[in-house]
Amino acid sequence: MRPETTFEAIEESVAALNRAFGTAEAEAVLDHGLQAFGGRIALVSSFGAESVVLLHMVSRLDPALPVLFLDTEMLFAETLAYQRELAERLGLTGVRVLRPAADLVERSDPLGDLHRRDPDLCCQIRKTAPLDAALGRYAAWITGRKRHQTAARAGLAAFEADAAGRIKINPLHGWSGADLARYIDAHALPRHPLVAQGYPSIGCAPCTSPVHPDEDPRAGRWRGAEKQECGIHFVNGRAVRVAPHEAMEDRNDR
DSSP, X not given: OOTTSOHHHHHHHHHHHHHHHTTSOHHHHHHHHHHHTTTSEEEEOOOOSSHHXXXXXXXXXXXXXXXXXXXXXXXXXXXXXXXXXXXXXXXXXOEEEEEEOHHHHHHHOTTSOHHHHOHHHHHIIIIIHHHHHHHTTOSEEEOOOOTTSOGGGTTOOSEEEOTTSOEEEOTTTTOOHHHHHHHHHHTTOOOOTTGGGTOSSOOBGGGBOOOOTTSOTTTTBTXXXXXXXXXXXXXXXXXXXXXXXXSEEEEEOO
16 A cells, blocks of 8 residues: 555545445456556465366456465465466466465474464465565455355455555455356366365365365365464464565466
């Protein structure tokens, strides 16, 4: 957010955008975001179970759009392969692979077991901090979040303001699992290979387990814990501060 732009002004813009596009089709929401923030907007994608829908829409509107992909260095091998294959198939030329800073991981998680001891801090180091650093150059970003995913997302709108004063755009906010499946089938899009193995929601390998048919689709994420989201800025009631210059390593990758 520019210094002269107040958070109240951002919220007013968000309210106006939701009045205009709150019930619009996903492609219309996405297209407006790309037009309004051209050159200052990125898509954040996990290349997970449902990511192909939004990635396909982007490929038809702006295949060179920056796509930020967080490689936490704990992802499934299938996710890494799917990211490369899908980017190639859809012609996405703006993919940036973000990784946590090696020295920070070495200091905080030398044995690779921080996810067991403090999963919030693990997410902050491997996901939140690198993403915050990468988003610093953008005025808006696009997410694939949907209302049906968690109780915390039930009131999700097409547009919202994030804590840094950027506009966050959620084109698929009102889509159901059935809507996503229909779109994937209609466009003959490839699914993440782990979906067929019982993983309807896919994160890091140590923190994701298969889901039984009678369970919630996100039951396999941080199973047995109250944790439902990875973007955590506070751990045990205190702010976890990671300097932007040491939070991330990134590269362009197709």
